[in-house]
Amino acid sequence: MSKKKKQDRPAPETLQLPCVGVESHAHLDFKPLAEDLPAVLARARAAGVDRLLQIFLGPEAYRNGVALFEAHRNVDFAIGVHPNSAEQCTDAAVAEMEAICREDARTAGRMKAIGEIGLDYYWDRVDPAVQRAAFAAQLELARGLALPVVIHSREAHADAVAMLKDLGFAHRPVLWHCFGGDLDQAREIVAAGWHVSIPGPVTYAKNTALREAVAAIPLQRLMLETDCPYLTPEPWRGTTNEPALMAFTAVEVARCKAMDPAALWAATGETARAFFGLPAC
Template identity: 55%
Template sequence: MVRKGSSKVSKKKRERPDPASLGLARVGVESHAHLDMGEYEAGEIGPVLDRAAAAGVARVGNVFLGPAAFAAHRQYFDDRPEVFFLCGIHPCDAAKAAPGDLPALEAAFRAEPRLRAMGEIGLDYYWDQETKAVQRQVLGDQLALARSLDVPVAIHSREAEADTLSVLDDLGFRDRPLVWHCFGGGADLAREVLSRGWQVSIPGPVTYPKNTDLAAAVAAMDLGRVLLETDAPFLSPEPWRGKRNEPAYLAFTAARVAELTGRDVAAVWQATGDNARRFFGL
């Protein structure tokens, strides 16, 4: 933005390459996106998914933040069979959860085969420190439901890692199908998560130059435990940082993971896609 009265300075437009230019085969899996959120108009979803396909994304996991969002927005994807679903009560919504939400969540999972995992659920102390107890209660209730339904879990944990691990351990989730969504920690957290037999999902911030702890953690990971995600519309990777995120940009995250692990990007793309297909039963 140019302030009034200042002279306009000519700047070279930043180059933002098309993710399709990486030439990846259509075998990648976007494990976590929010395409039903207000950042996308309903008419944009088709073109967004078309761009993802052109960039090599075969399947897209859309995450509905609660049963009401699922009921209201699921029809957005009626003609897009490549999209599978996750649904859960986000920790930031825990204090607003209604008594009927858990039964509605159970009914949705029993009725909709495209629902492949419960999430994102977990704890978030970054936004709200006053609802820790209710967050833990809602998380525990959903974990119990996931166990009874025998579905995988996608965990959200922000500035709450110790409590999240404690709840999961107390409820016996070691070695159960669980992915740590939007992993942003260092080597210590990676060891805690991976030692319990879980997966990690790597988002766009792994491409940010200052995220050295995350980069080091990813470099040491067993690729067989790694999924990729955009968390669109948030957290766009370089070179699209600062713009609205979308599943096509997953290709740039894959390229960074390949660089960090010393592998070919096509191999990372195939392996992480296969990991997601196994995890979600696609």
């Protein structure tokens, strides 16, 4: 599929999803998207994406990027130091994130979550002990601000679950972003009262375990995301990902759940609005 020529691939708006979708995880401040942001957001809307959550990877990313979104009020924010940069999660960085969130709460009200935070044992970049300390500090930040948490967990499922439970986050608003796990991991997440966000790789032929997990996750716990500019779904795999392409992920998730794609799109959008406290359509 990824070898297909561009002109052979269907445009996302041809899927005709209603404009009620919510993209729960985008990096719109990353270069290929930031340079073309008005067009990226216009294509998202044409494909049925009504609102988006922009993930800032720490206070510096927020300072550098927030102005990009001044004119785009359907974009809300999350902020957190990624586990692959956990050494940057100093006391000063946590204090700055707290100040950013408190200032935002008094003014724009666009900061909706702490994340992505968590553990990544796949990329051997940062000592796991340093990652765990950064994760714990940012979970405390989320608790103090009463904000939901967006989790990044890669090859670290058991440790991430254990830390969340030990720190009292069972049955609190926790979203497992970019879920790529199996049925057992999905069941563990659901049993703890948490939510799951499904990215484009659910469309990849080899990911049968993920599709099996998706089928078992209750609809009320499911959200959709791109994690753009990464993880482009089929049939656009091999190109830069962007929010409009989440429509293809929705069609595959709907197939896993034996649902109409438009109904799945609306339901996951509603779940994301309730979880992050986003305005209704």
